[in-house]
Structures are given as structure tokens and as C-alpha cells.
Amino acid sequence: MVVCCGVYQKIQQQAGFIEFSLLHFEEAKELFLEGQLDVRELISLFPDLLPASSSFIRRNPPLHDIGNVSEMCSFESNEIQSCRKFLLHYLETIRNSMDAAGSKIEIDTALLKLYAEMDYTTLLQFLSGTDIGCQPKEGVEVLHRFQRYHALALFHLKLGENDSALGIWSKIISGEFSDPFYPGLTHFIEFLSKLSDHLLLWKYVDFVLERDQRLGVRIFTERSPSETSERLRPDFIVEYLHRFPVALVKFLEYLVFEKKLEKEKFHTHLAVLYMDNVLQILKLPEPEQTDLNDSRKKLQHLLHSSSLYRVQLLLGKATESNLHKECAILYGKLEEHEKALKILVHQLQDHDAAEDYCIRMSNGRDKKYRHRLFYALLSVYLDSTLEEQKREEMLPAAIQLLNSELAEFDVSKVLQLIPSHWSVAILDQFLVRALRSSLHHRYCCRLQSALARGENLQVKFSKIHIENTSIIMTEDRICAVCKHSFVEPAFARHSNATLTHPQCAKHLNLNLNVSQESNNPFLSDLR
Ligand SMILES: [Zn+2]
Numbered sequence: 001m002v003v004c005c006g007v008y009q010k011i012q013q014q015a016g017f018i019e020f021s022l023l024h025f026e027e028a029k030e031l032f033l034e035g036q037l038d039v040r041e042l043i044s045l046f047p048d049l050l051p052a053s054s055s056f057i058r059r060n061p062p063l064h065d066i067g068n069v070s071e072m073c074s075f076e077s078n079e080i081q082s083c084r085k086f087l088l089h090y091l092e093t094i095r096n097s098m099d100a101a102g103s104k105i106e107i108d109t110a111l112l113k114l115y116a117e118m119d120y121t122t123l124l125q126f127l128s129g130t131d132i133g134c135q136p137k138e139g140v141e142v143l144h145r146f147q148r149y150h151a152l153a154l155f156h157l158k159l160g161e162n163d164s165a166l167g168i169w170s171k172i173i174s175g176e177f178s179d180p181f182y183p184g185l186t187h188f189i190e191f192l193s194k195l196s197d198h199l200l201l202w203k204y205v206d207f208v209l210e211r212d213q214r215l216g217v218r219i220f221t222e223r224s225p226s227e228t229s230e231r232l233r234p235d236f237i238v239e240y241l242h243r244f245p246v247a248l249v250k251f252l253e254y255l256v257f258e259k260k261l262e263k264e265k266f267h268t269h270l271a272v273l274y275m276d277n278v279l280q281i282l283k284l285p286e287p288e289q290t291d292l293n294d295s296r297k298k299l300q301h302l303l304h305s306s307s308l309y310r311v312q313l314l315l316g317k318a319t320e321s322n323l324h325k326e327c328a329i330l331y332g333k334l335e336e337h338e339k340a341l342k343i344l345v346h347q348l349q350d351h352d353a354a355e356d357y358c359i360r361m362s363n364g365r366d367k368k369y370r371h372r373l374f375y376a377l378l379s380v381y382l383d384s385t386l387e388e389q390k391r392e393e394m395l396p397a398a399i400q401l402l403n404s405e406l407a408e409f410d411v412s413k414v415l416q417l418i419p420s421h422w423s424v425a426i427l428d429q430f431l432v433r434a435l436r437s438s439l440h441h442r443y444c445c446r447l448q449s450a451l452a453r454g455e456n457l458q459v460k461f462s463k464i465h466i467e468n469t470s471i472i473m474t475e476d477r478i479c480a481v482c483k484h485s486f487v488e489p490a491f492a493r494h495s496n497a498t499l500t501h502p503q504c505a506k507h508l509n510l511n512l513n514v515s516q517e518s519n520n521p522f523l524s525d526l527r
Contacts, residue, residue, distance in 0.1 A: 012031045044056060046069055046084065049109070051105050053105070091114075127155055143155055185215060193219050198231040238252065268309040271302050341376055341377050341380045358376075358407070382418070480504075482504050
């Protein structure tokens with residue numbers, strides 16, 4: 001039966017080669033598959049496609065009398081091409097089947113060569129698959145010959161040769177090699193951002209940053225957070241990036257805003273770079289207004305949001321260059337509110353900003369702090385050292401502030417500040433509100449006091465009640481915490497009637513699952 005089967009298959013294979021020689025590919029494919037043809041018999045008809053290392057010898061007696069495909073097709077190139085396409089499809093069909101067993105190197109080498117020759121897109125997919133049975137030397141040689149450089153780099157990756165892959169990609173980017181299928185610098189950067197060989201990474205940092213600093217900095221900012229390395233220490237990178245100012249700013253922004261590193265030197269460095277940028281724009285003969293606004297907004301945002309930079313250093317620079325808004329923020333950081341408010345009111349004449357300042361700075365602080373700030377603002381408005389005309393100008397703002405819902409004042413202090421010649425009508429709203437809030441405050445205090453007194457009474461009552469109950473102490477009673485008997489005369493009795501040693505009383509919570517109120521210890525002394 002086995003012999004029979006073998007004979008039948010041999011006949012099918014022979015018939016397959018006859019159909020193949022007639023270029024009847026459909027029929028040939030079916031017969032080869034059914035006859036379970038050793039695929040190397042077919043590949044050997046294309047001598048250039050066999051691996052250089054193959055020791056394959058055709059079956060004897062032979063299955064056919066074809067020397068090679070070129071002869072078979074009388075060197076007709078169209079026909080030879082059809083045969084090669086047929087082989088490609090046939091190999092794709094059987095690559096992952098049982099018939100491929102033992103022929104992996106021959107199949108994969110032939111596929112690599114055929115793809116390199118006629119289908120680059122599939123070649124790239126083929127190379128991103130796992131497990132490619134192809135001799136390294138031959139694969140490299142083939143891909144070089146067909147100038148499939150991106151594929152060649154991927155092949156090097158497969159071999160674990162990252163350096164060679166990066167070398168080839170860099171040549172494509174710099175134009176030394178041409179390969180329209182390579183995605184370009186973005187791919188290169190993405191690869192570096194995942195590369196764990198940091199020594200190799202640094203070899204290409206300059207190459208990338210010289211081409212695109214904005215993108216290039218992603219090598220450092222898009223790394224896995226779990227990665228730690230001496231070669232990628234933030235200080236080290238900052239130091240290195242000095243030659244690349246755009247990348248440096250991006251990297252510092254990453255450290256400060258994304259990684260939230262709380263290091264004074266990074267915060268100061270970034271703030272100084274922001275400020276230098278603003279000053280540079282201001283120096284231009286015709287500064288672009290949107291650029292200037294954007295840069296100042298960035299600077300102001302950092303000055304607001306961070307508290308880690310060196311305020312004095314920046315204040316010096318801001319004052320020198322008349323950056324009033326920035327000065328106000330910096331004075332605020334130093335808690336010199338009067339100076340900050342004076343800038344907002346007198347230099348910038350922005351009363352809304354001044355009110356905002358009071359609200360923002362008192363955020364999260366107590367009422368007194370808020371009172372202090374609004375009082376400071378009012379004093380700036382009512383500054384008696386101002387010349388007459390200025391004082392007149394400030395009047396509406398002061399009255400508006402007094403009557404505004406937002407502001408909060410300590411009434412008694414405000415009344416001292418207000419000029420005596422002001423009429424009550426001007427202060428009407430303010431006074432009514434002040435009176436109302438003072439009354440409200442008084443009622444609240446009274447209510448609180450009454451409630452506290454009530455609570456006090458209740459506690460006293462329960463104390464008397466507890467003290468009136470007696471307990472009998474016997475020898476066999478034990479402490480609820482340490483389980484020892486009572487030797488000393490002192491003990492603690494809890495409101496849920498448990499007894500403990502005085503020193504054990506505080507541990508009762510942990511040992512007994514009782515509610516907080518029920519085990520207030522009550523110390524007794526039998527003496
Ligand atoms: Zn005890």
C-alpha cells in the first residue's frame with residue numbers, strides 16, 4: 001500500500017512537471033500539491049534562487065528532463081517571468097504547510113530573492129515576520145544587490161545588528177542611499193527612543209538634532225518611564241543639549257511640566273530661556289506681536305505655576321527690561337503684594353488684573369490673608385501720596401472695589417483708610433453689606449456657642465451616669481487586652497463595661513471591634 005501510494009505520488013509529480021513545462025500553472029500546482037512534491041525539486045529549476053549553501057541533489061531517476069527554466073522557456077523573458085511568479089505563489093502557499101518541512105532555508109531564501117526582485121512592499125512585511133530561514137551573508141548580499149536598503153536594515157535588525165541597521169537608515173536620510181520606501185527621520189527617532197543600547201543611541205543624537213531639533217528631542221522625551229541609565233541622566237542631557245537651543249527648551253519643558261521634576265536648576269534654566277526669548281523678540285526692529293504674546297504667555301505661565309525658580313534672578317532681568325506683568329508675578333512670589341499691585345494699577349492700569357491678583361494669591365489661604373490683600377489694593381487706589389489728578393482718577397476704581405461682591409474687607413480697617421470727606425451715599429452698598437455680614441457673623445458665633453454648651457451638658461450627664469455604676473473586682477477578672485489578671489489597685493473601665501489595665505486602655509480599639517464612642521476608658525482607682 002505504501003509503495004503503491006509512493007508510485008502514484010511520483011506519477012503525479014511527473015505529470016506536474018509536464019504541465020509546468022507547458023506553462024499550465026494551475027494544473028501543475030494541483031499535481032505538485034497532491035503529489036507532495038519536495039519543493040526543492042521545483043526551486044532547483046531556478047539555479048539563481050537556490051541558497052548558495054544548499055547541497056540539494058535532484059532525485060535519481062529524474063522526475064523530468066528540464067535542465068533549468070531559462071532553457072525550458074528558450075530564454076523567452078516573458079515566459080521565464082511567468083514561471084518565477086508561479087514559483088513565488090507556490091512557495092507562499094506551502095511555506096507554512098507540512099510540505100515545507102526540511103526545506104525552510106531553500107524556501108525562505110527563494111522568497112527573499114523573489115520579493116526583492118518584484119515585490120518590495122511584501123518584502124518589508126516578510127522581513128517584519130518572525131523566524132526567517134535565510135543565511136545572513138546571502139540575505140545581505142541579495143538586498144544590497146537589489147538596493148532594497150530599508151529591507152536590508154530590517155534584515156540587520158533580525159540579525160541583532162542594530163548598529164548596521166542605523167548606519168543604513170542614516171545613509172538613506174542623508175541621501176547617500178535612495179529608498180522611497182523608508183519612512184524617514186520620524187521612524188529613525190522612534191527607533192532610537194526605544195533603543196536600550198544607550199551607547200549606540202548617543203552615536204546618532206547629533207545626526208538627528210542637526211536635522212530636526214523639535215522632533216529629535218523625542219529620543220529623550222518619549223522613552224519608557226521605567227528606563228534608568230547613567231547615560232540618560234537629565235543633567236547630562238541638559239548639558240549636552242546646549243548646542244541645540246530648541247531641543248533644550250523642549251527637553252526642559254518635558255522635565256518641568258511632564259516629569260514634574262522639582263529641581264530648582266531646571267525650573268530656573270527654563271524660565272531664563274523663556275525670558276531670553278522674549279527679550280530677543282523685543283530687540284527686533286519690528287517684533288511680531290503674536291510671537292511676542294505667545295512667548296510672554298509661556299513665561300508668565302511658568303512664573304505663576306512654579307515656585308522653584310530663583311525669583312531674584314528673574315526679577316532683576318524683568319525689571320531691567322520693563323516687563324511689568326512679569327515683575328508683578330515675581331513680586332507676588334516674594335509676597336511683596338503692595339509692589340505687585342502698584343505695578344498692576346499704575347504701570348499697567350489694569351484694575352481687573354489687580355483684583356484677579358488678590359483672588360488668585362489668596363487662594364487656599366485663610367480669610368485674614370484675603371483681607372490683607374484687598375486692603376493692600378484699596379490702599380494703592382487711595383494712596384494719599386499721589387498727586388491730586390491721579391487720586392481723582394483712582395476714585396471710581398476704589399469705590400467699585402469697595403462695593404464689589406468679590407472683595408472682602410476688614411471693615412474697621414477700611415473705615416480708617418477712607419477719606420473723611422466721603423459721603424455716606426458713596427459707601428452705601430459697602431456699609432449695608434458690611435453690616436449684614438457682621439450681623440451674620442455674630443449670629444453664627446452665638447449659635448456655635450449654644451451648641452457647644454449643649455454638648456458639654458450631655459457629656460457631663462453621661463459622666464455622672466458612668467461614675468454611679470459600681471463593679472465588683474474579683475481575682476478571676478482579666479484585662480480585655482493583655483488577658484492578665486489585675487494585681488495593682490488601678491484599672492480602667494470602658495463605657496461598654498470592659499475592664500483593662502490603665503496602660504492597656506489605649507490598645508483596646510485595636511483588639512476589640514467596638515465603636516469609638518463606646519470605649520472611652522474611664523479610669524478607676526480602688527484605693
Ligand atoms: Zn492589660
